Amino acid sequence: MRPPAPSAPVVLRRHPGAAAAGAPRILFLHGLAGSDTVWEETVRQLGAAHEVWSAQLPWRGQGVEGWGRTANLTPWVEEALASVPGPVDVVVAHSMSSNVLLELLDRTDAFDRFGIRALVLVSPFYRGTAEEFDWATITHYLNDFHLILQEGIRAHSGGRVSAETEILMAQRVREWIGPYGWIRFFDLFLRTPELRTARITVPCLVVGGAHDIATPSQHAIALAGALPDARLRVLGGSGHFPMVDEPADFNAELREFLDSVLTPPPVLQTTLTTET
Template identity: 25%
Template sequence: MLVYLDDIRLNAEVSGPVGGPAVVLLHALGTNLSIWDAVVPLLPRSCRVLRFDQRGHGGSDVPEPPYAMGALIRDAERMMAHFGMRDAVVVGLSLGGLVAQGLAVKRLDLVRGMVLSNTAAKIGSAQMWGERVAQVQATGLADYAPGAMARMFGRRWQEVAGMPRVRAMLEGMDPRGWVGCASAIAGTDFYTPTAALTLPTLAIAGANDGTTPPDLVRETADLILGSRFHLMRGAGHLPMVEKPEEYGAVLSEFLVSVGQV
Protein backbone atom coordinates (compact mmCIF):
# COMPACT_ATOMS: atom_id res chain seq x y z
CA MET A 1 0.00 0.00 0.00
CA LEU A 2 1.13 3.57 -0.59
CA VAL A 3 1.26 5.80 2.48
CA TYR A 4 0.94 9.49 1.66
CA LEU A 5 3.10 11.56 3.98
CA ASP A 6 3.46 15.34 3.79
CA ASP A 7 6.22 15.34 1.20
CA ILE A 8 6.61 11.76 -0.03
CA ARG A 9 4.76 8.52 -0.74
CA LEU A 10 6.24 5.38 0.79
CA ASN A 11 5.25 1.83 -0.09
CA ALA A 12 4.47 -0.34 2.94
CA GLU A 13 3.18 -3.72 4.03
CA VAL A 14 1.75 -4.40 7.46
CA SER A 15 0.73 -7.78 8.82
CA GLY A 16 -0.46 -9.29 12.07
CA PRO A 17 -3.22 -8.28 14.47
CA VAL A 18 -4.02 -4.62 15.04
CA GLY A 19 -2.69 -3.63 18.44
CA GLY A 20 -0.22 -6.52 18.56
CA PRO A 21 3.33 -5.94 19.79
CA ALA A 22 5.07 -3.82 17.17
CA VAL A 23 8.00 -4.96 15.05
CA VAL A 24 9.46 -2.66 12.38
CA LEU A 25 11.73 -4.05 9.65
CA LEU A 26 14.09 -1.65 7.84
CA HIS A 27 15.87 -2.93 4.73
CA ALA A 28 19.37 -2.38 3.33
CA LEU A 29 20.64 -0.09 0.60
CA GLY A 30 19.78 -1.44 -2.84
CA THR A 31 17.07 -3.82 -1.62
CA ASN A 32 13.41 -3.32 -0.68
CA LEU A 33 10.78 -4.58 1.75
CA SER A 34 10.63 -7.97 0.01
CA ILE A 35 14.05 -8.80 1.51
CA TRP A 36 12.03 -9.85 4.59
CA ASP A 37 9.56 -12.12 2.75
CA ALA A 38 10.91 -15.40 4.12
CA VAL A 39 11.26 -14.10 7.69
CA VAL A 40 7.91 -12.44 8.37
CA PRO A 41 5.95 -15.75 8.43
CA LEU A 42 8.44 -17.11 10.98
CA LEU A 43 7.85 -14.36 13.54
CA PRO A 44 5.35 -14.82 16.40
CA ARG A 45 1.83 -14.48 15.04
CA SER A 46 0.86 -12.02 17.75
CA CYS A 47 3.22 -9.38 16.31
CA ARG A 48 2.12 -6.41 14.25
CA VAL A 49 4.88 -6.22 11.63
CA LEU A 50 5.57 -3.10 9.56
CA ARG A 51 8.00 -3.05 6.65
CA PHE A 52 8.32 -0.36 4.04
CA ASP A 53 10.44 0.68 1.09
CA GLN A 54 12.73 3.46 2.22
CA ARG A 55 12.76 6.57 0.06
CA GLY A 56 14.37 5.94 -3.31
CA HIS A 57 13.67 2.20 -3.13
CA GLY A 58 11.03 -0.25 -4.34
CA GLY A 59 7.59 1.25 -4.77
CA SER A 60 8.35 4.43 -2.82
CA ASP A 61 8.96 7.85 -4.32
CA VAL A 62 12.45 8.75 -5.54
CA PRO A 63 13.31 12.35 -4.61
CA GLU A 64 16.34 13.94 -6.20
CA PRO A 65 19.54 13.03 -4.33
CA PRO A 66 21.34 13.49 -2.04
CA TYR A 67 19.31 12.47 1.03
CA ALA A 68 20.08 13.24 4.65
CA MET A 69 20.03 10.50 7.28
CA GLY A 70 17.68 12.71 9.26
CA ALA A 71 15.12 12.45 6.45
CA LEU A 72 15.28 8.64 6.51
CA ILE A 73 14.86 8.64 10.28
CA ARG A 74 11.91 11.00 10.02
CA ASP A 75 10.34 8.72 7.39
CA ALA A 76 10.48 5.80 9.84
CA GLU A 77 9.11 7.99 12.63
CA ARG A 78 6.18 9.10 10.48
CA MET A 79 5.44 5.60 9.20
CA MET A 80 5.20 4.31 12.75
CA ALA A 81 2.88 7.18 13.64
CA HIS A 82 0.72 6.46 10.58
CA PHE A 83 0.17 2.87 11.72
CA GLY A 84 -0.15 3.79 15.40
CA MET A 85 2.98 1.94 16.48
CA ARG A 86 4.88 2.58 19.69
CA ASP A 87 7.17 0.56 21.94
CA ALA A 88 8.46 -1.32 18.92
CA VAL A 89 11.38 -3.62 18.39
CA VAL A 90 13.07 -2.10 15.35
CA VAL A 91 15.09 -4.46 13.17
CA GLY A 92 17.54 -2.55 10.98
CA LEU A 93 19.59 -4.15 8.23
CA SER A 94 22.73 -2.26 7.12
CA LEU A 95 21.32 1.15 6.05
CA GLY A 96 18.24 0.25 8.08
CA GLY A 97 20.47 -0.29 11.11
CA LEU A 98 21.69 3.28 10.90
CA VAL A 99 18.08 4.46 10.69
CA ALA A 100 17.20 2.30 13.71
CA GLN A 101 20.01 3.80 15.78
CA GLY A 102 19.03 7.33 14.83
CA LEU A 103 15.37 6.63 15.58
CA ALA A 104 16.21 5.21 19.01
CA VAL A 105 18.31 8.27 19.84
CA LYS A 106 15.61 10.67 18.65
CA ARG A 107 12.45 8.86 19.78
CA LEU A 108 13.16 6.38 22.53
CA ASP A 109 9.41 6.44 23.27
CA LEU A 110 8.89 4.61 19.97
CA VAL A 111 11.70 2.07 20.31
CA ARG A 112 11.90 -0.38 23.21
CA GLY A 113 14.43 -2.69 21.58
CA MET A 114 16.71 -2.92 18.55
CA VAL A 115 18.12 -5.60 16.33
CA LEU A 116 21.16 -4.25 14.51
CA SER A 117 21.70 -6.63 11.63
CA ASN A 118 24.85 -6.46 9.51
CA THR A 119 25.32 -2.81 10.33
CA ALA A 120 27.46 -0.45 12.39
CA ALA A 121 27.50 2.99 13.98
CA LYS A 122 29.52 4.12 10.95
CA ILE A 123 29.69 2.21 7.66
CA GLY A 124 32.69 2.96 5.47
CA SER A 125 34.14 6.40 4.81
CA ALA A 126 32.89 9.46 3.00
CA GLN A 127 35.65 8.95 0.43
CA MET A 128 34.64 5.33 -0.21
CA TRP A 129 30.99 6.23 -0.68
CA GLY A 130 31.94 9.16 -2.88
CA GLU A 131 33.83 6.81 -5.17
CA ARG A 132 30.91 4.38 -5.32
CA VAL A 133 28.44 7.17 -6.03
CA ALA A 134 30.68 8.40 -8.84
CA GLN A 135 30.84 4.87 -10.27
CA VAL A 136 27.06 4.43 -10.22
CA GLN A 137 26.49 7.85 -11.74
CA ALA A 138 29.00 7.12 -14.48
CA THR A 139 28.26 3.51 -15.43
CA GLY A 140 25.03 2.50 -13.66
CA LEU A 141 23.95 -0.10 -11.14
CA ALA A 142 24.40 -3.06 -13.48
CA ASP A 143 28.12 -2.31 -13.64
CA TYR A 144 28.27 -1.78 -9.87
CA ALA A 145 26.32 -4.93 -9.00
CA PRO A 146 29.01 -7.69 -9.33
CA GLY A 147 31.32 -5.99 -6.83
CA ALA A 148 28.41 -5.38 -4.47
CA MET A 149 27.33 -9.03 -4.65
CA ALA A 150 30.89 -10.20 -3.89
CA ARG A 151 31.04 -7.97 -0.80
CA MET A 152 27.60 -9.06 0.36
CA PHE A 153 27.82 -12.81 -0.18
CA GLY A 154 31.55 -13.59 -0.14
CA ARG A 155 33.94 -15.03 -2.68
CA ARG A 156 31.49 -17.73 -3.80
CA TRP A 157 28.73 -15.19 -4.36
CA GLN A 158 27.70 -16.59 -7.72
CA GLU A 159 26.69 -19.86 -6.04
CA VAL A 160 24.40 -18.32 -3.40
CA ALA A 161 20.81 -19.34 -4.14
CA GLY A 162 19.25 -16.01 -3.23
CA MET A 163 21.82 -13.85 -5.01
CA PRO A 164 20.01 -13.44 -8.38
CA ARG A 165 16.92 -11.98 -6.66
CA VAL A 166 19.03 -9.54 -4.64
CA ARG A 167 21.00 -8.54 -7.72
CA ALA A 168 17.76 -7.95 -9.62
CA MET A 169 16.53 -5.67 -6.81
CA LEU A 170 19.70 -3.62 -7.02
CA GLU A 171 19.87 -3.39 -10.80
CA GLY A 172 16.14 -2.66 -11.07
CA MET A 173 16.03 0.35 -8.78
CA ASP A 174 16.29 3.98 -9.80
CA PRO A 175 19.99 4.96 -9.51
CA ARG A 176 18.96 8.28 -7.99
CA GLY A 177 17.51 6.44 -5.00
CA TRP A 178 20.70 4.44 -4.52
CA VAL A 179 22.82 7.60 -4.78
CA GLY A 180 20.54 9.45 -2.38
CA CYS A 181 20.75 6.83 0.35
CA ALA A 182 24.46 6.14 -0.22
CA SER A 183 25.03 9.84 0.39
CA ALA A 184 23.10 9.59 3.65
CA ILE A 185 25.31 6.69 4.79
CA ALA A 186 28.44 8.62 3.82
CA GLY A 187 27.57 11.45 6.16
CA THR A 188 26.57 9.36 9.18
CA ASP A 189 28.64 8.63 12.28
CA PHE A 190 26.58 7.44 15.25
CA TYR A 191 29.40 6.27 17.53
CA THR A 192 28.75 8.89 20.21
CA PRO A 193 24.92 8.87 20.23
CA THR A 194 24.71 5.08 19.99
CA ALA A 195 27.10 4.71 22.92
CA ALA A 196 24.56 6.60 25.05
CA LEU A 197 21.77 4.07 24.35
CA THR A 198 20.84 1.50 26.99
CA LEU A 199 17.85 -0.27 25.43
CA PRO A 200 17.78 -4.06 24.80
CA THR A 201 19.82 -4.71 21.67
CA LEU A 202 20.76 -7.73 19.61
CA ALA A 203 23.50 -7.43 16.98
CA ILE A 204 23.59 -10.00 14.16
CA ALA A 205 26.61 -10.51 11.88
CA GLY A 206 27.31 -12.80 8.95
CA ALA A 207 30.65 -14.63 8.89
CA ASN A 208 31.00 -14.05 5.12
CA ASP A 209 29.99 -10.39 5.17
CA GLY A 210 32.51 -8.13 3.46
CA THR A 211 30.32 -5.02 3.72
CA THR A 212 29.95 -4.94 7.51
CA PRO A 213 32.36 -7.63 8.78
CA PRO A 214 31.62 -9.34 12.11
CA ASP A 215 34.28 -7.37 13.99
CA LEU A 216 32.66 -4.09 12.91
CA VAL A 217 29.21 -5.28 13.98
CA ARG A 218 30.57 -6.48 17.31
CA GLU A 219 32.32 -3.14 17.86
CA THR A 220 28.98 -1.38 17.48
CA ALA A 221 27.24 -3.85 19.78
CA ASP A 222 29.88 -3.22 22.42
CA LEU A 223 28.91 0.46 22.47
CA ILE A 224 25.51 -0.44 23.95
CA LEU A 225 25.45 -1.60 27.56
CA GLY A 226 24.04 -5.12 27.89
CA SER A 227 23.77 -5.81 24.16
CA ARG A 228 23.97 -9.31 22.71
CA PHE A 229 25.85 -10.55 19.65
CA HIS A 230 24.99 -13.42 17.33
CA LEU A 231 27.25 -14.63 14.51
CA MET A 232 25.59 -16.46 11.64
CA ARG A 233 28.06 -18.83 10.01
CA GLY A 234 27.74 -19.57 6.32
CA ALA A 235 25.96 -16.28 5.72
CA GLY A 236 26.99 -12.87 4.44
CA HIS A 237 25.45 -9.41 4.49
CA LEU A 238 21.87 -10.62 3.99
CA PRO A 239 21.43 -13.61 6.32
CA MET A 240 17.63 -13.37 6.10
CA VAL A 241 18.01 -14.36 2.45
CA GLU A 242 20.62 -17.08 2.91
CA LYS A 243 19.39 -18.63 6.18
CA PRO A 244 15.85 -17.37 6.85
CA GLU A 245 14.95 -20.14 9.30
CA GLU A 246 17.91 -19.43 11.58
CA TYR A 247 17.40 -15.70 11.22
CA GLY A 248 13.70 -15.96 12.06
CA ALA A 249 14.47 -18.15 15.08
CA VAL A 250 17.07 -15.69 16.38
CA LEU A 251 14.67 -12.76 15.99
CA SER A 252 11.80 -14.61 17.63
CA GLU A 253 13.97 -15.65 20.57
CA PHE A 254 15.00 -12.04 21.11
CA LEU A 255 11.40 -10.83 20.96
CA VAL A 256 10.44 -13.35 23.63
CA SER A 257 13.49 -12.64 25.80
CA VAL A 258 12.77 -8.91 26.01
CA GLY A 259 9.09 -9.46 26.72
CA GLN A 260 7.86 -8.10 23.40
CA VAL A 261 5.72 -11.23 22.90
Protein backbone atom coordinates (compact mmCIF):
# COMPACT_ATOMS: atom_id res chain seq x y z
CA MET A 1 0.00 0.00 0.00
CA ARG A 2 1.30 3.44 -0.92
CA PRO A 3 2.24 5.51 2.17
CA PRO A 4 0.13 8.59 2.85
CA ALA A 5 1.33 11.90 1.43
CA PRO A 6 2.88 14.30 3.95
CA SER A 7 -0.04 16.67 3.27
CA ALA A 8 -2.64 14.06 4.24
CA PRO A 9 -4.73 15.14 7.26
CA VAL A 10 -3.52 12.19 9.35
CA VAL A 11 -0.07 10.68 8.81
CA LEU A 12 0.82 7.65 10.91
CA ARG A 13 4.37 6.54 11.68
CA ARG A 14 5.61 3.34 13.27
CA HIS A 15 8.81 3.92 15.19
CA PRO A 16 11.81 1.63 14.79
CA GLY A 17 12.20 -1.18 17.23
CA ALA A 18 11.91 -4.93 17.06
CA ALA A 19 8.92 -5.27 19.33
CA ALA A 20 8.14 -8.83 20.30
CA ALA A 21 5.01 -10.46 18.96
CA GLY A 22 2.04 -9.40 21.01
CA ALA A 23 3.85 -6.38 22.48
CA PRO A 24 1.48 -3.65 23.71
CA ARG A 25 0.77 -0.93 21.16
CA ILE A 26 1.14 2.73 22.17
CA LEU A 27 -0.05 5.68 20.08
CA PHE A 28 1.35 9.18 20.68
CA LEU A 29 -0.57 12.34 19.72
CA HIS A 30 1.01 15.81 19.56
CA GLY A 31 -0.61 19.12 20.49
CA LEU A 32 -1.60 22.26 18.59
CA ALA A 33 1.03 23.44 16.09
CA GLY A 34 3.29 20.63 17.28
CA SER A 35 4.86 17.56 15.76
CA ASP A 36 5.36 13.94 16.72
CA THR A 37 9.08 14.67 16.96
CA VAL A 38 8.36 16.02 20.45
CA TRP A 39 8.09 12.38 21.58
CA GLU A 40 11.44 11.21 20.12
CA GLU A 41 13.30 10.90 23.42
CA THR A 42 10.31 9.28 25.10
CA VAL A 43 10.01 6.73 22.30
CA ARG A 44 13.73 5.99 22.42
CA GLN A 45 13.56 5.32 26.14
CA LEU A 46 10.67 2.89 25.79
CA GLY A 47 12.86 0.36 23.98
CA ALA A 48 11.59 -2.77 22.28
CA ALA A 49 9.06 -3.79 24.91
CA HIS A 50 6.32 -1.85 23.12
CA GLU A 51 5.10 -1.35 19.57
CA VAL A 52 5.14 2.43 19.22
CA TRP A 53 3.18 4.58 16.77
CA SER A 54 2.73 8.32 16.45
CA ALA A 55 0.32 10.42 14.43
CA GLN A 56 0.78 13.70 12.63
CA LEU A 57 -2.60 15.42 12.95
CA PRO A 58 -4.13 18.24 10.88
CA TRP A 59 -3.29 20.85 13.55
CA ARG A 60 0.44 20.02 13.39
CA GLY A 61 2.86 22.83 12.62
CA GLN A 62 2.37 23.85 8.98
CA GLY A 63 -0.21 21.07 8.72
CA VAL A 64 -3.48 21.00 6.81
CA GLU A 65 -4.68 24.39 5.66
CA GLY A 66 -8.14 25.26 6.93
CA TRP A 67 -8.42 22.49 9.54
CA GLY A 68 -9.84 25.03 12.00
CA ARG A 69 -12.97 25.50 9.92
CA THR A 70 -14.00 21.94 10.84
CA ALA A 71 -16.18 22.11 13.94
CA ASN A 72 -15.65 18.51 15.07
CA LEU A 73 -12.01 17.41 15.32
CA THR A 74 -12.64 13.97 16.81
CA PRO A 75 -12.85 12.05 13.49
CA TRP A 76 -9.17 12.77 12.85
CA VAL A 77 -8.09 11.23 16.15
CA GLU A 78 -10.48 8.37 15.42
CA GLU A 79 -8.75 7.90 12.03
CA ALA A 80 -5.36 7.76 13.75
CA LEU A 81 -6.60 5.06 16.11
CA ALA A 82 -8.17 3.09 13.25
CA SER A 83 -4.95 3.25 11.21
CA VAL A 84 -2.95 1.35 13.83
CA PRO A 85 -3.13 -2.37 12.98
CA GLY A 86 -4.68 -4.12 15.94
CA PRO A 87 -5.72 -2.84 19.36
CA VAL A 88 -4.24 0.38 20.71
CA ASP A 89 -3.46 -0.48 24.31
CA VAL A 90 -2.41 2.99 25.46
CA VAL A 91 -2.92 6.45 23.99
CA VAL A 92 -0.54 9.22 25.05
CA ALA A 93 -1.85 12.68 24.12
CA HIS A 94 -0.45 16.14 24.66
CA SER A 95 -2.22 19.45 25.23
CA MET A 96 -5.13 20.13 22.84
CA SER A 97 -5.06 16.57 21.50
CA SER A 98 -5.80 15.35 25.03
CA ASN A 99 -9.05 17.28 24.83
CA VAL A 100 -9.92 16.00 21.36
CA LEU A 101 -9.25 12.46 22.60
CA LEU A 102 -11.43 12.93 25.69
CA GLU A 103 -14.30 14.21 23.55
CA LEU A 104 -13.99 11.20 21.24
CA LEU A 105 -14.06 8.80 24.18
CA ASP A 106 -17.00 10.61 25.73
CA ARG A 107 -19.09 10.55 22.55
CA THR A 108 -18.36 7.12 21.08
CA ASP A 109 -17.57 3.49 21.87
CA ALA A 110 -13.90 4.04 21.00
CA PHE A 111 -12.70 2.20 24.11
CA ASP A 112 -14.29 -1.03 22.93
CA ARG A 113 -13.59 -0.60 19.22
CA PHE A 114 -9.89 0.11 19.62
CA GLY A 115 -9.15 -1.91 22.75
CA ILE A 116 -7.86 1.06 24.73
CA ARG A 117 -6.68 -0.06 28.16
CA ALA A 118 -5.13 3.14 29.53
CA LEU A 119 -4.59 6.84 28.82
CA VAL A 120 -1.73 9.26 29.44
CA LEU A 121 -2.89 12.89 29.30
CA VAL A 122 -0.05 15.42 29.25
CA SER A 123 -0.71 19.12 29.96
CA PRO A 124 -4.46 18.88 29.27
CA PHE A 125 -6.82 21.85 29.30
CA TYR A 126 -9.56 21.34 31.86
CA ARG A 127 -11.98 23.20 34.08
CA GLY A 128 -14.70 21.41 35.95
CA THR A 129 -17.42 24.06 35.92
CA ALA A 130 -18.67 26.67 33.47
CA GLU A 131 -18.47 29.31 36.20
CA GLU A 132 -14.66 29.05 36.18
CA PHE A 133 -14.52 30.71 32.76
CA ASP A 134 -14.46 34.49 32.85
CA TRP A 135 -13.32 37.37 30.65
CA ALA A 136 -9.82 37.24 32.13
CA THR A 137 -9.52 33.67 30.85
CA ILE A 138 -10.35 34.76 27.31
CA THR A 139 -7.97 37.72 27.58
CA HIS A 140 -5.08 35.47 28.61
CA TYR A 141 -5.56 32.85 25.90
CA LEU A 142 -6.22 35.44 23.19
CA ASN A 143 -3.71 38.19 23.89
CA ASP A 144 -0.94 35.88 25.15
CA PHE A 145 -1.53 33.09 22.65
CA HIS A 146 1.82 33.78 20.96
CA LEU A 147 3.61 33.25 24.29
CA ILE A 148 2.07 29.80 24.57
CA LEU A 149 3.18 29.03 21.01
CA GLN A 150 6.66 30.35 21.81
CA GLU A 151 7.04 27.68 24.47
CA GLY A 152 6.28 25.05 21.83
CA ILE A 153 8.90 26.49 19.50
CA ARG A 154 11.45 26.42 22.29
CA ALA A 155 10.64 22.78 23.01
CA HIS A 156 10.90 21.69 19.37
CA SER A 157 14.07 23.70 18.67
CA GLY A 158 15.88 22.46 21.76
CA GLY A 159 16.70 26.02 22.77
CA ARG A 160 18.88 26.54 19.70
CA VAL A 161 17.28 29.86 18.66
CA SER A 162 17.23 33.20 20.43
CA ALA A 163 14.23 34.50 22.37
CA GLU A 164 13.74 37.23 19.75
CA THR A 165 13.60 34.65 16.96
CA GLU A 166 11.24 32.50 19.02
CA ILE A 167 8.83 35.43 19.32
CA LEU A 168 8.90 36.10 15.57
CA MET A 169 8.35 32.42 14.82
CA ALA A 170 5.52 32.24 17.36
CA GLN A 171 3.79 35.18 15.71
CA ARG A 172 4.05 33.45 12.32
CA VAL A 173 2.60 30.24 13.78
CA ARG A 174 -0.24 32.28 15.31
CA GLU A 175 -1.03 33.70 11.88
CA TRP A 176 -1.03 30.20 10.38
CA ILE A 177 -3.42 28.90 13.05
CA GLY A 178 -5.64 31.92 12.52
CA PRO A 179 -8.89 32.88 14.25
CA TYR A 180 -10.66 29.66 13.22
CA GLY A 181 -7.94 27.45 14.67
CA TRP A 182 -7.92 29.49 17.87
CA ILE A 183 -11.72 29.17 18.12
CA ARG A 184 -11.45 25.37 17.74
CA PHE A 185 -8.90 25.24 20.56
CA PHE A 186 -10.84 27.52 22.90
CA ASP A 187 -14.17 25.86 22.14
CA LEU A 188 -12.69 22.51 23.20
CA PHE A 189 -11.54 24.15 26.43
CA LEU A 190 -14.95 25.71 27.07
CA ARG A 191 -16.63 22.32 26.71
CA THR A 192 -14.50 20.55 29.31
CA PRO A 193 -17.11 21.01 32.07
CA GLU A 194 -19.49 18.98 29.90
CA LEU A 195 -17.18 15.95 29.65
CA ARG A 196 -18.71 12.90 31.31
CA THR A 197 -15.47 11.94 32.98
CA ALA A 198 -17.18 9.18 34.96
CA ARG A 199 -17.40 7.19 31.71
CA ILE A 200 -13.59 7.12 31.39
CA THR A 201 -12.93 4.23 33.74
CA VAL A 202 -9.60 2.96 32.38
CA PRO A 203 -6.43 3.81 34.34
CA CYS A 204 -5.15 7.27 33.48
CA LEU A 205 -1.90 9.10 34.12
CA VAL A 206 -2.33 12.89 34.12
CA VAL A 207 0.93 14.87 33.89
CA GLY A 208 1.30 18.61 34.35
CA GLY A 209 4.13 21.08 34.66
CA ALA A 210 4.52 23.40 37.64
CA HIS A 211 5.63 26.28 35.38
CA ASP A 212 3.13 25.79 32.55
CA ILE A 213 1.71 29.14 31.34
CA ALA A 214 -0.67 27.44 28.90
CA THR A 215 -2.26 24.89 31.21
CA PRO A 216 -1.27 25.65 34.81
CA SER A 217 -0.97 22.57 36.97
CA GLN A 218 -4.44 23.24 38.41
CA HIS A 219 -5.84 21.92 35.12
CA ALA A 220 -4.12 18.57 35.55
CA ILE A 221 -5.07 18.44 39.23
CA ALA A 222 -8.74 19.10 38.46
CA LEU A 223 -8.89 16.57 35.62
CA ALA A 224 -7.20 13.85 37.68
CA GLY A 225 -9.72 14.49 40.43
CA ALA A 226 -12.62 14.14 37.99
CA LEU A 227 -11.48 10.82 36.52
CA PRO A 228 -12.45 7.60 38.33
CA ASP A 229 -9.01 5.96 38.11
CA ALA A 230 -6.28 8.56 37.68
CA ARG A 231 -2.77 9.16 38.93
CA LEU A 232 -1.50 12.73 39.01
CA ARG A 233 2.08 13.81 38.49
CA VAL A 234 3.12 17.49 38.47
CA LEU A 235 6.77 17.87 37.49
CA GLY A 236 8.38 20.73 39.36
CA GLY A 237 10.81 21.83 36.65
CA SER A 238 8.46 21.61 33.67
CA GLY A 239 6.44 23.97 31.57
CA HIS A 240 3.92 22.91 28.92
CA PHE A 241 6.24 20.19 27.56
CA PRO A 242 7.24 17.89 30.45
CA MET A 243 8.54 15.27 28.03
CA VAL A 244 11.13 17.83 26.84
CA ASP A 245 11.73 19.87 30.00
CA GLU A 246 12.30 16.88 32.30
CA PRO A 247 12.67 13.85 30.03
CA ALA A 248 14.20 11.56 32.64
CA ASP A 249 11.46 12.19 35.21
CA PHE A 250 8.70 12.12 32.61
CA ASN A 251 9.92 8.87 31.11
CA ALA A 252 10.30 7.28 34.53
CA GLU A 253 6.69 8.17 35.38
CA LEU A 254 5.50 6.87 32.02
CA ARG A 255 7.38 3.57 32.30
CA GLU A 256 6.14 2.99 35.85
CA PHE A 257 2.56 3.61 34.73
CA LEU A 258 2.87 1.37 31.66
CA ASP A 259 4.39 -1.42 33.72
CA SER A 260 1.52 -1.25 36.18
CA VAL A 261 -1.31 -1.22 33.64
CA LEU A 262 0.12 -3.54 30.99
CA THR A 263 1.63 -6.27 33.15
CA PRO A 264 -0.83 -9.14 33.45
CA PRO A 265 -1.91 -9.84 37.03
CA PRO A 266 -0.22 -12.86 38.62
CA VAL A 267 -1.99 -16.17 38.21
CA LEU A 268 -3.09 -17.51 41.56
CA GLN A 269 -2.08 -21.08 42.10
CA THR A 270 -4.65 -23.26 43.81
CA THR A 271 -4.03 -26.59 45.42
CA LEU A 272 -6.74 -29.19 45.36
CA THR A 273 -6.99 -31.48 48.35
CA THR A 274 -9.06 -34.57 48.75
CA GLU A 275 -10.51 -35.78 51.96
CA THR A 276 -9.94 -39.37 53.03
